[in-house]
Amino acid sequence: MAKITLKNLSHSYLTKQNNDSDWALRGVDIDWKDGGAYALLGPSGCGKTTLLNIISGLLKPTEGEVLFDDKDVTTLNPVERDIAQIFQFPVIYDTMTVYDNLAFPLKNRGLSETEIDSKVKEIGEMLELTSTLNNKASGLTADGKQKISLGRGLVRSDVNVIMFDEPLTVIDPHLKWVLRSKLKELHQKINRTMIYVTHDQIEALTFADQVVVMHEGQIVQTGTPVELFEKPKHTFVGHFIGSPGMNILPCEIKNGQINFEGKVLPTNTSIKKSNFNKTQVGIRPEFINFSNDGIAVKVKRVNDTGRHKVIDTECNSGSIKILASPSTQIPSGSVHITFDQKYTYAYGDNWIIE
Amino acid sequence: MSKVKWLVPTIYIVFLMLPIYWLLNMSFKTTTEIINVYSLWPQDFTLDNYKTIFTDSTWYMGYVNSITYTVFNTIISVSAALPAAYAFSRYKFLGDKHLFFWLLTNRMAPPAVFALPFFQFYSSVNLFDTHIAIALSHCLFNIPLAVWILEGFMSAVPKELDETAYVDGYSFGRFFFKIFIPTIAAGIGITMFFCFMFSWVELLLAKTLTATIAKPIAAIMTRTSSTSGYELGLLAAAGSLTIIPGAVVIYFVRNYIAKGFAMGRV
Amino acid sequence: MMNKTLNQKAWLFVIPVFVLVAFNAAVPLMTVVNYSFQETFGSNVFAWEGTRWFKEILHSERFHASLGRQIIFTFIILLIQLPLGIGIALTMPKKGWGVPVCLILMSMPLLIPWNVVGAMWNIFALPDIGFLGHSLNSIGFDYNFTQQSGDAWFTTILMDVWHWTSLVVLLSYAGLNSIQPAYYQAAEIDGASRWDIFRYIELPKMKKVLTLAILLRFMDSFMIYTEPFVLTGGGPGNATNFLSLDLVKMALGQFDLGPAAAMSLIYFLIVLLICWVFYSIMMKDEGRT
Numbered sequence: 001m002a003k004i005t006l007k008n009l010s011h012s013y014l015t016k017q018n019n020d021s022d023w024a025l026r027g028v029d030i031d032w033k034d035g036g037a038y039a040l041l042g043p044s045g046c047g048k049t050t051l052l053n054i055i056s057g058l059l060k061p062t063e064g065e066v067l068f069d070d071k072d073v074t075t076l077n078p079v080e081r082d083i084a085q086i087f088q089f090p091v092i093y094d095t096m097t098v099y100d101n102l103a104f105p106l107k108n109r110g111l112s113e114t115e116i117d118s119k120v121k122e123i124g125e126m127l128e129l130t131s132t133l134n135n136k137a138s139g140l141t142a143d144g145k146q147k148i149s150l151g152r153g154l155v156r157s158d159v160n161v162i163m164f165d166e167p168l169t170v171i172d173p174h175l176k177w178v179l180r181s182k183l184k185e186l187h188q189k190i191n192r193t194m195i196y197v198t199h200d201q202i203e204a205l206t207f208a209d210q211v212v213v214m215h216e217g218q219i220v221q222t223g224t225p226v227e228l229f230e231k232p233k234h235t236f237v238g239h240f241i242g243s244p245g246m247n248i249l250p251c252e253i254k255n256g257q258i259n260f261e262g263k264v265l266p267t268n269t270s271i272k273k274s275n276f277n278k279t280q281v282g283i284r285p286e287f288i289n290f291s292n293d294g295i296a297v298k299v300k301r302v303n304d305t306g307r308h309k310v311i312d313t314e315c316n317s318g319s320i321k322i323l324a325s326p327s328t329q330i331p332s333g334s335v336h337i338t339f340d341q342k343y344t345y346a347y348g349d350n351w352i353i354e
Numbered sequence: 355m356s357k358v359k360w361l362v363p364t365i366y367i368v369f370l371m372l373p374i375y376w377l378l379n380m381s382f383k384t385t386t387e388i389i390n391v392y393s394l395w396p397q398d399f400t401l402d403n404y405k406t407i408f409t410d411s412t413w414y415m416g417y418v419n420s421i422t423y424t425v426f427n428t429i430i431s432v433s434a435a436l437p438a439a440y441a442f443s444r445y446k447f448l449g450d451k452h453l454f455f456w457l458l459t460n461r462m463a464p465p466a467v468f469a470l471p472f473f474q475f476y477s478s479v480n481l482f483d484t485h486i487a488i489a490l491s492h493c494l495f496n497i498p499l500a501v502w503i504l505e506g507f508m509s510a511v512p513k514e515l516d517e518t519a520y521v522d523g524y525s526f527g528r529f530f531f532k533i534f535i536p537t538i539a540a541g542i543g544i545t546m547f548f549c550f551m552f553s554w555v556e557l558l559l560a561k562t563l564t565a566t567i568a569k570p571i572a573a574i575m576t577r578t579s580s581t582s583g584y585e586l587g588l589l590a591a592a593g594s595l596t597i598i599p600g601a602v603v604i605y606f607v608r609n610y611i612a613k614g615f616a617m618g619r620v
Numbered sequence: 621m622m623n624k625t626l627n628q629k630a631w632l633f634v635i636p637v638f639v640l641v642a643f644n645a646a647v648p649l650m651t652v653v654n655y656s657f658q659e660t661f662g663s664n665v666f667a668w669e670g671t672r673w674f675k676e677i678l679h680s681e682r683f684h685a686s687l688g689r690q691i692i693f694t695f696i697i698l699l700i701q702l703p704l705g706i707g708i709a710l711t712m713p714k715k716g717w718g719v720p721v722c723l724i725l726m727s728m729p730l731l732i733p734w735n736v737v738g739a740m741w742n743i744f745a746l747p748d749i750g751f752l753g754h755s756l757n758s759i760g761f762d763y764n765f766t767q768q769s770g771d772a773w774f775t776t777i778l779m780d781v782w783h784w785t786s787l788v789v790l791l792s793y794a795g796l797n798s799i800q801p802a803y804y805q806a807a808e809i810d811g812a813s814r815w816d817i818f819r820y821i822e823l824p825k826m827k828k829v830l831t832l833a834i835l836l837r838f839m840d841s842f843m844i845y846t847e848p849f850v851l852t853g854g855g856p857g858n859a860t861n862f863l864s865l866d867l868v869k870m871a872l873g874q875f876d877l878g879p880a881a882a883m884s885l886i887y888f889l890i891v892l893l894i895c896w897v898f899y900s901i902m903m904k905d906e907g908r909t
Contacts, residue, residue, distance in 0.1 A: 441630035447627060457641060458899065462839045555732065601731070
């Protein structure tokens with residue numbers, strides 16, 4: 001188990017970089033404590049796999065340092081860092097049995113037969129693979145094979161951190177939930193640092209204590225799922241998290257106040273700066289209410305999903321989605337809405353103004 | 355470690371280039387020099403051998419003949435194979451698996467077995483000593499190969515493409531030529547490469563089925579070497595020239611070679 | 621996996637191929653079968669001989685000898701070319717300018733007309749004026765492939781290795797390249813040795829291309845004709861008289877059509893049988909049979 005620190009990490013796959021887009025990672029700083037469950041969340045191409053591979057040692061960063069327990073491991077290879085990694089598709093040794101697959105990393109580290117046997121049986125039971133231990137690994141289903149991959153990481157007691165690179169990609173949807181719960185359960189049982197990379201917000205939010213949201217090579221926000229939901233620090237976090245995502249619309253900042261649709265919107269955050277190229281206001285659909293006066297919008301459509309109602313509305317600045325409980329009466333035609341002051345935020349050039 | 359790794363392919367390539375170099379070496383020497391002097395490069399550099407080949411019609415016609423029937427064969431093989439490969443890829447029909455296997459067995463047929471029967475057969479239909487005879491006889495090996503490779507590439511294209519085209523109103527003909535073929539262009543390129551290759555290098559049937567008119571360069575060379583006078587320099591020049599078409603073709607498909615072999619269907 | 625629809629009309633698509641191949645295969649085959657059961661007196665007069673030719677061939681010492689030589693030759697070829705080809709493929713670069721250079725240069729032997737290959741090696745190996753011949757003799761070996769059987773075998777095998785190993789290399793290389801990097805990464809994390817990686821990851825994943833390589837090399841070496849013909853003519857004496865060479869000598873040289881035809885059929889049957897075995901193994905893996 002180890003505390004992981006990333007200092008000013010930047011990486012480019014090109015030998016020369018001319019502009020920002022040539023960098024896969026830019027200036028990443030992270031401080032993760034021992035034994036936590038962390039998620040790296042972001043869309044494809046945002047740099048999360050790059051970051052994962054740098055932490056595990058499969059990739060050497062162009063700039064910056066990686067520290068395990070304050071020890072610089074930037075130049076060490078994966079074996080020396082004592083990490084385990086599970087990939088997007090099951091990586092197993094087809095010609096070996098499940099037992100031999102699990103025993104393999106231990107054999108290479110010179111453990112005795114008895115030690116190996118007890119460890120393999122222990123992990124086999126934890127992962128519910130005991131009945132298949134003597135079967136050929138290639139004969140298992142996709143989720144079974146992923147469990148073997150996971151098992152090979154768990155058998156080693158010296159593992160500092162276990163990394164998951166979108167491990168549920170090839171798993172059937174109805175089994176995804178089972179495996180996700182299993183992973184959470186495992187984390188609580190063995191208490192090792194786990195880093196989970198995904199583009200699926202549900203996976204990230206259910207698995208992790210702390211989520212790191214990435215966008216175009218940078219970390220845009222780190223926080224608990226609740227923090228990310230209630231106060232997105234970047235417009236990307238706003239619309240990536242939540243379903244439907246945050247409403248983000250153009251506005252004007254005058255005298256430290258948000259001017260939207262001709263009205264001043266009250267907010268709890270203090271807006272000190274105002275010289276931005278782009279200013280926007282953000283509010284989640286959950287925090288909008290109907291009222292007698294406020295912003296004028298036209299109701300375009302109401303989608304009843306059973307659990308709640310999603311209302312599409314239009315105003316001059318754009319469309320606004322509203323989430324309401326199933327029992328809410330929705331006036332038709334032209335209505336007025338207000339934003340909950342506590343959750344109204346101003347964004348300048350995509351970053352929150354506070 | 356990586357330094358040592360480079361050594362292996364390098365040594366192998368040097369090994370491969372040695373006999374070719376020696377051939378080139380010989381081709382620039384006179385026959386007298388070859389027999390009397392052993393040297394690693396021509397002491398008395400001469401282009402006479404090549405001059406002879408380019409000016410003597412018995413020689414250069416050999417190349418023309420070889421290229422002619424190779425091109426004929428490639429066109430015939432690929433054209434016939436395209437619809438067949440499509441059928442194997444998209445449809446199930448009576449005897450399809452057996453037919454496919456039977457086709458492959460022909461690729462595995464020993465040419466020696468067919469030498470005499472082909473000789474008699476093509477003579478009897480008055481096609482002896484024609485380019486088309488060789489082109490057709492090579493179909494025995496090249497068509498199965500073409501079907502095999504094309505089917506592999508076609509199967510990688512999902513059937514949804516076909517179905518979308520029909521929904522969009524394309525007739526089969528238009529779909530096949532305007533949509534499908536461009537999609538598998540790399541596969542067709544590779545197939546043509548392999549057909550060309552096998553037809554170009556094959557000697558036994560080409561020699562058996564020709565006398566003078568359509569005689570391939572390969573046969574002309576053997577005739578020369580078996581007569582007395584052993585014109586080694588000339589022979590070497592002729593041989594060197596046969597390497598060129600192959601090198602040219604390979605250069606053109608160099609980007610597809612790996613892909614083609616990756617289909618595992620050579 | 622393609623979801624194929626049942627459609628008997630697909631036969632229409634297959635007809636050109638069927639005709640062209642059957643034409644080339646069935647007709648000659650019929651001729652051969654015809655000859656194998658009869659005796660021809662040279663002027664198209666036939667007399668039924670039943671299975672006489674088959675029995676004669678199967679008992680002939682000459683056939684046994686050439687078959688034996690053929691089997692030994694093919695065995696040695698496979699023994700050398702397969703490990704060598706795989707080994708070279710393992711050391712080839714996967715990225716960079718070296719890749720096309722390697723591929724192009726290694727493919728060259730495959731594109732040279734087979735008789736030129738034989739002629740090239742003939743010149744190359746001549747004891748006094750060939751590079752190989754001269755070099756070997758000057759080091760102290762008594763080397764003459766035109767007169768000594770051992771040397772003839774050595775040269776023929778070396779020539780075939782030169783000619784065809786690249787096929788194995790290219791196939792293996794393609795197979796290796798299709799292995800996703802994650803497997804190597806996982807192996808590195810597991811602490812696997814280079815040999816482990818080869819044995820547990822690379823070799824199993826190359827199974828399909830290797831089966832194909834073995835099949836092709838087996839078939840082609842079993843049917844080899846032109847190169848040894850040009851190189852040694854089958855000699856010295858009968859030393860390198862492999863199956864195809866012997867067959868052609870009998871059919872086109874001596875015009876012993878009956879025995880030649882019988883031998884052809886037996887030859888073909890052997891090839892078919894082995895082909896069927898390999899095909900079944902290959903198709904079983906693809907889940908088609």
